[in-house]
Amino acid sequence: MAGIQLTQTHMTYHTDFFALAEQLITAGRFIDSKGWVPATSGNFSARLPNGTIAITVSGKHKGCLQQDDIMLIDADAIPLDGKTPSAETELHTALYKRYPDVHAILHPHSMTATLASRLFKTEVILQDYELLKALPGIKTHDTCISIPIFANDQNIPRLAAQVDNYIDQHGDILAYIIAGHGLYTWGHSVQHALRYLEALDFLLLCELHLHGVKL
Ligand SMILES: CSC[C@@H](O)[C@@H](O)C(=O)COP(=O)(O)O
Ligand SMILES: [Zn+2]
Helix, strand or coil: CHHHHHHHHHHHHHHHHHHHHHHHHHHHHHHHHCCCCCCCCCEEEEECCCCCEEEEECCCCCCCCCHHHEEEECCCCCECCCCCECCCHHHHHHHHHHCCCCCEEEECCCHHHHHHHHHHCCEEEEECCHHHHHCCCCCCCCCEEEEEEECCCCCHHHHHHHHHHHHHHHCCCCEEEECCCEEEEEECCHHHHHHHHHHHHHHHHHHHHHCCCCC
């Protein structure tokens, strides 16, 4: 009996993992088609119902990911299958620990996020855009949100702590920018996170254009 349960759990886990890996692969193709993950930049993850996390293997091109390029880690970023996870894994695990409803995180190196961090330094304010309603919990254009910008840091646990401290002090955020680097956003599912990413890219582009930056 215990053996049968173990097998079923195992099969469920495999189904969850491969389904989520497929979603991350598809998202990667779309994100790459937009030019948001040049070279091998960016990383993506999705949390399984059992709390383990499917995440991109470090150094892969995110536009042509294969199933083998998605690996499994535990909630503390420990690899469970002998592969090397994204160099920025602790940024993912910190968000999953803070937000139980979040099941997917996407990190592009989009030009809009990179340039916005050069221009705005500490935060990007987005307000009075209809497309804000594509973001979670926003029901009207008459809304003002802040996307904080954090200094880049090659020490990822320290960067994750910087983000955590900011949220502790300022409250929940929907996304953040790492200066000269890229954007992190997240959602209930890969599809939700992808929607937020697309909306944020459009909104950042609007702000850049308003400030005379033409892309
Ligand atoms: C190709 S430089 C980008 C990396 O330094 C990093 O910022 C990044 O996003 C990708 O790292 P990865 O380890 O593949 O997840
Ligand atoms: Zn990065």
